[in-house]
Structures are given as structure tokens and as C-alpha cells.
Amino acid sequence: MxxxxxxxxxxxxxxxxxxxxxxxxxxxxxxxxxxxxxxxxxxxxxxxxxxxxxxxxxxxxxxxxxxxxxxxxxxxxxxxxxxxxxxxxxxxxxxxxxxxxxxxxxxxxxxxxxxxxxxxxxxxxxxxxxxxVTSNLWHQRLGHASDGKLHHISSLKGFHRCNNFCDPCVRAKQTRLPFSTSAIKTTRCFEMIHCDIWGPYRCDSISGARYFLSIVDDFTRGVWVYLMKNKSIVPQFLIQFCNMVNTQFEQKVKRIRTDNGVEFQTNILFDYYKRSGILLETSCTDTPQQNGVVERKHRHILEVARALRFQSGLPIDFWGECILTVVYIINRLPSPIISNKSPFEMLF
Missing domain, CATH: 2.40.70.10 (Acid Proteases)
Known part of the structure; x- marks a missing residue:
């Protein structure tokens, strides 16, 4: 401190x-x-x-x-x-x-x-x-993070803890995915990424988006989100992401794991996979558990985004901006699956 x-x-x-x-x-x-x-x-x-x-x-x-x-x-x-x-x-x-x-x-x-x-x-x-400030305020500032996550942030150790009831958390986090936790199966960043699409939402965001594409790195559990007006631009964002990894991290994506969504199996993407040497792994039909890493990440993002919106009182059409804010926060919070480090630490 x-x-x-x-x-x-x-x-x-x-x-x-x-x-x-x-x-x-x-x-x-x-x-x-x-x-x-x-x-x-x-x-x-x-x-x-x-x-x-x-x-x-x-x-x-x-x-x-x-x-x-x-x-x-x-x-x-x-x-x-x-x-x-x-x-x-x-x-x-x-x-x-x-x-x-x-x-x-x-x-x-x-x-x-x-x-x-x-x-x-x-x-x-x-x-x-x-x-x-108390732990309750940091709980709100850091996307309604749990006490366990706050405990592992060294700069917050020794602060005054309060165990007040958090209504936005209860309202936003009423359900849980039944999937078991997946262990990390890779040994370096971007060896495998998990991809999925969420949407459509019931109303447009202020930027006109109805969907978002989530990309999760298996090794660091870092997450990237792209807001989309429609699913047809998935190939553009996926190729853009792979190029970013190559330029900014000097790494190459080796495997992409998705569900059976046709958006990841277009001719444009198949040609890109072939030219780049990327293997596409798809889950079995009606078995979202096989793509559980990104499914759980979706649930995490959505719950925290709802909590932030309830806490702030923002109009519903700010849902997209809440999603982007949540991704920024959780990439900087410690996670037990990566030895209580943050994805940001693992990446940089």
C-alpha cells in the first residue's frame, strides 16, 4: 500500500x-x-x-x-x-x-x-x-470481483473489509453453467484459442451491435471480444485477431476450437486455415460442454456486465460498452486456474 x-x-x-x-x-x-x-x-x-x-x-x-x-x-x-x-x-x-x-x-x-x-x-x-476505501468499493470498481480475487491483488492487501450485501451481484449472478472446470491443455500463448458467438441481444447497443465474438486463449485465459452487427463479419474479425497475434506477440495460432457454427466454416476461413496451417476443432452436435472454456467465459462476462449495468443504472442500450469494460477488467484480475495470476501478467 x-x-x-x-x-x-x-x-x-x-x-x-x-x-x-x-x-x-x-x-x-x-x-x-x-x-x-x-x-x-x-x-x-x-x-x-x-x-x-x-x-x-x-x-x-x-x-x-x-x-x-x-x-x-x-x-x-x-x-x-x-x-x-x-x-x-x-x-x-x-x-x-x-x-x-x-x-x-x-x-x-x-x-x-x-x-x-x-x-x-x-x-x-x-x-x-x-x-x-473499503473492499466493497473495490468489489464494485473491479467488476464485482469475489473476495478471493481481491485478496490476491497485492496493492489492496490490508484494506478495510466490509461484508455488505451486494444486490447487483444477486440479481446478475442467479445461474451457473453446469460444466466442470477445464484444465489448461497447452504450454504457450495462442497454441489454441476458443471461439464462440453470443447473440442476438434483444436490442441494439449504442454502436448498433446485436452480437459479440469471444476469443479465449487456452494458456493465459485472456479474452478478446468484438461487437458485431451481424454474424457475417466473423471471418474478418477472426483473421484480424490472428494477424494481431502474429504482429504484436510474434506467435502463431495453431488450433481454433469452436462449436459447429457455420460462421467458422466459411470458404474464406477454410482457405485461411489452410494457408496458415491452422487446425480447426469443432465440438459434437448439441454438446456445448466440449467448447466449455468459452461458454463459461460468456457466462462470466454476461453476469459481470449485468452487475455493472445494475450498479450504474445505465440504459439497456449500453450493454455492449458494459461487455467491453468487463473484458478489460477480467483480463487484469487474478484467476485460480492460472495460479492466481492475471491473463495480462501471463501475456506481457
Whole structure:
């Protein structure tokens, strides 16, 4: 984890403030939305503009919702009324300090110090935003990844873990493929690739796509996805992929495993297979298990894409962009089948 900076961020505990206000770095915001308050009037009568409204995690674990970001403000204000309502806690004030307690458990969750006539909640400021967020936020940022995957990301070790219920995960991941896990049968990148087509979807993506082509490398489990308006352009994308492998990785695809889809058995592709020395392996009719690697990858991609869309509230026609985002994420997450390395590590 990143080292901490030597100074602290002080929050004034203000019983008269109706909203949390910060003048600190906007990068600390986890979620940023347009300002719903055009300006805030300060005690001297001056009105100063609100730039944005968002939520943030303090390093001590407090999650502050609806925080006003005002760069021209001279301090950070912590609203007592908002905090007691949002965190279900109580404040008790003493001559030299104040304490925050969780109402149900009566557990001490924070301490403020009295200084120059004010009570301050002091939080060590970290150099990296990663230090101030919980596992739930990383779970959402990394495509609703499991705790097991997060545990193997070294830069996230030691962060605060929360086991909150994740509604998008439950809604998006209600089914599982019955296929058993396939062992890796190759010894180098692109010795064999698994290909399959998914679609048509019930509506066009914003780019007009109804299908997508998935290509999975057997050795690294890296995945590439191409959005398509129709299946007829499969040969174009498959040849384009093989050329990319040859140029960027100085490797040649030796075998291609697919189902019995006619899109992989066109005259154009048969001629390309012959010229390139590529062997085509097809599964038996009505036996998708024989193409299980890419079938499972489809299910993984679709589940995570649904979770991302549910979490973000994006319109349905952004499904294609969600798919591409998911592929970017899972190529960078550790996988147990490749010794908890990521496909990106294996490839580069």
C-alpha cells in the first residue's frame, strides 16, 4: 500500500451545519454528481459556489454521503445532524474532547479533540485513494470481483473489509453453467484459442451491435471480444485477431476450437486455415460442454456486465460498452486456474 503523508486532514465537528462540506482534493470523491446546491451562504453573508456533490470514505472508515465540494471554503465541516442520521451514532461532548458511539452496539467509533474553541475529528491523510476505501468499493470498481480475487491483488492487501450485501451481484449472478472446470491443455500463448458467438441481444447497443465474438486463449485465459452487427463479419474479425497475434506477440495460432457454427466454416476461413496451417476443432452436435472454456467465459462476462449495468443504472442500450469494460477488467484480475495470476501478467 502507498505510504501516508505526514500531515492530517482535520474536520470541524459542527452542530450547526446541515451538510458536510470539504475544500480538500476532489480526487477523494468516490462518486461525483452535479451540484444540486448552486451556492452556500457562509456566516459573513457571502455566497460561495458548490462545484460538485459526492460521497467519500475517510481513512478512519467513515462513509460520508452527499458531501459538498467547495474549493474556496477554508475548512472541512462535519455535520453532526447528517452524521448521526447516516451512521446511526451519537455524539457526547466533554471539555477537551468528544466521542462518537454506534447506537446499537454502543461501540466507540470516533474521537474528536477540542482545540481553539472547536472540536476536530482528525484523519490521517493518505497518498493513495486506495487506502481510504473499503473492499466493497473495490468489489464494485473491479467488476464485482469475489473476495478471493481481491485478496490476491497485492496493492489492496490490508484494506478495510466490509461484508455488505451486494444486490447487483444477486440479481446478475442467479445461474451457473453446469460444466466442470477445464484444465489448461497447452504450454504457450495462442497454441489454441476458443471461439464462440453470443447473440442476438434483444436490442441494439449504442454502436448498433446485436452480437459479440469471444476469443479465449487456452494458456493465459485472456479474452478478446468484438461487437458485431451481424454474424457475417466473423471471418474478418477472426483473421484480424490472428494477424494481431502474429504482429504484436510474434506467435502463431495453431488450433481454433469452436462449436459447429457455420460462421467458422466459411470458404474464406477454410482457405485461411489452410494457408496458415491452422487446425480447426469443432465440438459434437448439441454438446456445448466440449467448447466449455468459452461458454463459461460468456457466462462470466454476461453476469459481470449485468452487475455493472445494475450498479450504474445505465440504459439497456449500453450493454455492449458494459461487455467491453468487463473484458478489460477480467483480463487484469487474478484467476485460480492460472495460479492466481492475471491473463495480462501471463501475456506481457
Amino acid at each position: 502507498a505510504a501516508r503523508l505526514p500531515h492530517v486532514v482535520s474536520w470541524i465537528i459542527d452542530s450547526g451545519a446541515t451538510e458536510h462540506i470539504t475544500c480538500d482534493d476532489i480526487n477523494l470523491f468516490n462518486i461525483i454528481s452535479p451540484a444540486w446546491e448552486p451556492s452556500v451562504k457562509i456566516p459573513n453573508g457571502e455566497s460561495i459556489p458548490v462545484h460538485v456533490v459526492g460521497s467519500l470514505y475517510l481513512p478512519n472508515g467513515f462513509h460520508l454521503e452527499r458531501v459538498l465540494y467547495i474549493p474556496k471554503f477554508q475548512c472541512n465541516l462535519l455535520s453532526v445532524s447528517r452524521l448521526t442520521s447516516d451512521l446511526n451514532c451519537t455524539f457526547t461532548f466533554f471539555p477537551d474532547s468528544c466521542i462518537l458511539q454506534d447506537v446499537p452496539s454502543r461501540k466507540l467509533i470516533g474521537v474528536g479533540k477540542f482545540r481553539n474553541g472547536l472540536y476536530y475529528l482528525e484523519c490521517p491523510k493518505n497518498e493513495a485513494v486506495a487506502m481510504s
